[in-house]
Amino acid sequence: MRHLLGADYAAFAASYEQAAHIGLRVNTLKMSAADFISKSPFTLTPVGEYEPAGFRVADETQPGRHPYHAAGLYYLQEPSAMAVAALLDPQPGEWVLDLAAAPGGKSTHLITRMKDQGLLVTNDVDRSRARDLAENLERWGARNTLITSSTPQQLAAHFGPLFDRVLVDAPCSGEGMFRKQGGFDWSENMVLACARRQTAILHTAVSLLRSGGILAYATCTFSPEEDEGVIGRFLAEHPDFSLITSPRFAGFAPGQPGWLPDDVQLPDTEQLAQATRFWPHRFAGEGHFVALLQKSGDNRLVQSGKLNQSPHPTRAEQQLWQAFARDALQVELDEERMVVSNGRYLHLLPPNAPDTTGLYVLRHGLPLAELRKNHLKPAHTLALALTADDVAHTANFAPDDPLLHAYLQGHPVPHNGPNGWLLITVDGFGLSWGKCVNGQIKNHYPRGLRR
Template sequence: MQNQEPPTEFLDKMRGLLGDGFAAFAASFDEPRRVGLRLNTLKTSVADFNSKPVFALSSVGPHEPAAFLLADPAAQPGKHPFHEAGVYYLQEPAAVVVGSVVDPQPGEWVLDLAAAPGGKSTHLAARLGDSGLLVANDIDHSRAQILAQNMERWGSRHALLTNATPSQLADQFGGIFDRVLVDAPCSGEGLFRRMGSFAWSEANVTACAVRQSHILEDAARLLRPGGRLVYATCTFSPEENEGVIAQFLAAHPDFALEPIPPITGAAPGQPAWVNSDLPLDRALRLWPHRFPGEGHFIARLQRQGGGGVDYALFQPRASREARALWADFAANELGDFVYEEERLHEANGRLYLIPPDAPATGSVRLVRYGLLLGELRRNHFRPAHTLALALKPHEHGQTADFAPDDPQLVCYLAGEDIAWAGASGWVLVTVDGFGLGWGKGGNGRLKNHYPRGLRRG
């Protein structure tokens, strides 16, 4: 599709800010956008994936070894079965940098405050590994459902998904998080090349900056002393970037900007654009004429001090019947799946495995209570699609494994039953060992249990 010219008023503003650099910036809108692919290191390693000749890839840089650029613009990674299995996430290359700057460490508690559609949350989950806690939140209910779908495909077991306002989260949790990401709603100037021209005005830029400042106030309440807050936008206007950070720091002397490790192609923040003497050059700007992405601003702040805060624990509850149905399923249909019974939680006819030591959520609306194991039916347990995507190879029971181009796999993804020579019972359908979904074997057939909403036409 032909790229559309951004609004004249926006270009005039950028010309005034960039000076001699404006010509290269404007020319970038005529360049094709780059497609990024980030591996799910919860399921595979860079070395193992590179051993499979799936797509021609090039590295995005040392800041994220698991992220790549697609070398072939005609490639369709979104249609490959590996995408359905959550082996990778298609993410805009500049957005990948945000997760790298957050840099969560194993065991930490991390909050993604405006998480949908889930690209950055999946990145944070992969960085955490099978440890710690990720709370991924979105204020919009429909967007929270999209977030849930992407997180479930990712196979993370240590995540709570919430649908709440930042102030509701701050009131409930207080300062319990080691790292908080504010991927702030913004005027979206970095998306012109991807989305074409759209309504833009200085009034909207100003309104966004006000909203962003309010969100940052709540984010500060959620961060523990010594913790780190990352603020990011996909826009260029200083009012929404350096201006918001300068205003926040003026009101919060207990926060300080941290230097960010060098990112190839990144430019520093511009304190002069908001007439500030603060070290705003410690922030990063990713410009489309300097970095293979659509444009971002990223700042990392640390809250001074140390020590933790007290919090109430989530109290999982599951009936004796629910525990028995699950235990029977796990013993007979799974492999070496180790779990702590006290983490089982029953809600609305479903059974979940709650992350260890999760905080009480009070009146905060939960979209997902950790890992969804399955549904509780009368006298039997039906495993969830989410569980199929989260199981590791040693946890598999009966498995039907296919190559990505196997005609039987094509039939399965279309919702058809396929031939089965194994024993009766639940069967995990996999592609090159990666879980895709469930089938139920019997009488020489594998009855299809792939979700109807995901089936290919």
């Protein structure tokens, strides 16, 4: 980096003596940024006009342990990472793919930008990381998502050019994470291996994007081999793609055409300046690279030939759901879109959800309930998608109420209300289900989330 940055290197190196930046992005599917500011127990500093719902926050306030976080009112995301979905800018009603999505921060941002309208397919090939992805999206309360754990090649063979926008948040050498995580096992060989893998993923992503669609390539590294090098090679091999200019906000720096490796033959190297770099000495964040690529064509969407083939609930299963909804809910959910997975899990599919037969699917839309022999247990995910206005019975707590903290630790709490299912809320926002039995709420907060 000393050779590449020249006179800028001293400022770059000095930035690593400073603390890492902690970002907080408000879930505007649940509340406005202005409403959150009025309720926030934290001191918030706006990240910039590129993301009006994004703020910097002091780490010592432990925002990840606050009940608002458990209720999905915000996601903790490094400020430069917030720029990726902001630059891709998906629109309501579009079909969007996040190809390497774990742990899910950018997916929560994408579905928020989409206003939870359309379809987000969010994928990670690693099953363990895909479960983390599912947990973060579930806490967000999003409904119109499919969560998969398949290879890019499997997705391409299954879906074809189905998506309006594709995000490739590529696995990388992570130089932008050094301040936060240290240098771990970085090496030049690792950089070259990452560049090869990134190139392969991009080549596959091409076949998932419709004509006229936009692909965002992002890394959290400063390595030219993984940034300008990967994009330069891609453009040289895919003349049907072109770089499009990213908006320039304060602290956004251009890509570096002069850093293109000598072995890449690109007729117009200056177009690489249309990519965006985030430097820790110029932008209050850890560092990212983002390039927006548009596929030529007539903007015609090629729709999938088959809709989702998952089985619908039996009559007896429908009756279990209807009995629960009649007693517990004040909102109606479209029973025509309800399906059953693995023989016992009831989900609400997104409208016109595509067939996923043959793919490994963790979540089909919004989980509703686990079906049992003569009853059902409502899904924790459903609780996080609801507010106090959506249900018949609630137990509402202030975020500092000792009873709420006891519940989050897994304890039952007293409650003066009718027997049956109720929604545990914090300031009116869904947090968990509870079941009131004779003046006491039996705890149904998931064991893995208790603290």
